[in-house]
Amino acid sequence: MSGDVVLVVDDVPQSLGALCMELEADGYTVLVASDGASALARLDLVTPDAILLDALMPGLDGFETCRRIKAHVEWSHIPVIFMTGLSETSHIVKGFDAGGVDYVVKPVRTQEVLARLATHVRNARAVRMARDAIDVGGHGVLVVDAHRRIAWRSPKAQRWVGEFFAASAGSQPDEACVAWLDRSAESSVDASADIRTRLLAGRTLTARRLGNVGLGEVMWLLSLRADDAQPPSRLATASLTPRETEVLSWIAKGKTNRDVAEILGMSPRTVNKHLEHVFEKLGVETRAAAAALASRELG
Secondary structure (H helix, E strand, O other), X not given: OOOOEEEEEOOOHHHHHHHHHHHHHOOOEEEEEOOHHHHHHHXXXXXXXXXXXXXXXXXOXXXXXXXXXXXXXXXXXXXXXXXXXOOOHHHHHHHHXXXXXXXXXXXXXXXXXXXXXXXXXXXXXXXXXXXXXXXXXXXXXXXXXXXXXXXXXXXXXXXXXXXXXXXXXXXXXXXXXXXXXXXXXXXXXXXXXOEEEEEEOOXXXXXXXEXXXXXXXXXXXXXXEEOOOOOOOOOOOOOOOHHHHHHHHHHHOOOOHHHHHHHHOOOHHHHHHHHHHHHXXXXXXXXXXXXXXXXXXXX
16 A cells, blocks of 8 residues: 555546546545646645646646646656647657656556556655755755756755856756756866866855666756865765665664664665665765764765
8 A cells, every 4th residue: 555645637537537446446545636726726735746637628738737836846846647648749748848757648547557656656755755865964956857957956956056057148047057967078077976066156066966866867966165165075075876875864863774774665784785885985984983974064
């Protein structure tokens, strides 16, 4: 049983009665909205784990509804799966351009929807946990999708992108930021380390690639320092994976291996293996030393 919440948006919700029943039987809590405006109103009250969204609806259609969801910082992480009777390539592309992660063709096949939904909810949760673990202590996080768009950004990252890329000629801040991240050859730091730097008014914005997080998305860790500040610490340049960063974050908060295993849904042995990699990358030998270093960096 999943216990997750799914928002189903369709202008004829009764036509999806069988699907909603199967979702509930599979453990989902199902919320229903009959149009785009109602869906946005629902999101003001509760944040679902996924959205099944009809593409064609009177008034605010699914494409525009999805764009508004993705433009909202608090909702942008929610995976949106389009339900559509349209199979033309242009409509499929339009759905992805609006921010959708997948689509199913009506009449929907329940088992296919359940399988796709479970995958996207699981991936979204993993990404969200990684973001929550590292968007602390002066850092920011953003995720770039396969279409070279910023799919999600933390509040700090949103502020820094606006500040550092607002004056970029001929492009929007998000577009300029993604172009900067793509420009490995122009990095002032060794490009092989997946690090980018940008200077503005006596401050340096640094972006470090944390790796792929599913669905063709790439996560970047941002940090900001004044030019007269100390250089990045070992933690900032250790190239920890998102999972290693999660484990270290919880260890720094005083959690045991068993606690971390329960929180992250893995075995204590896997936690220990991640810690071995963390120790090696940070150049420390003990759990206490790694936790102390992380506490100073993450706060």
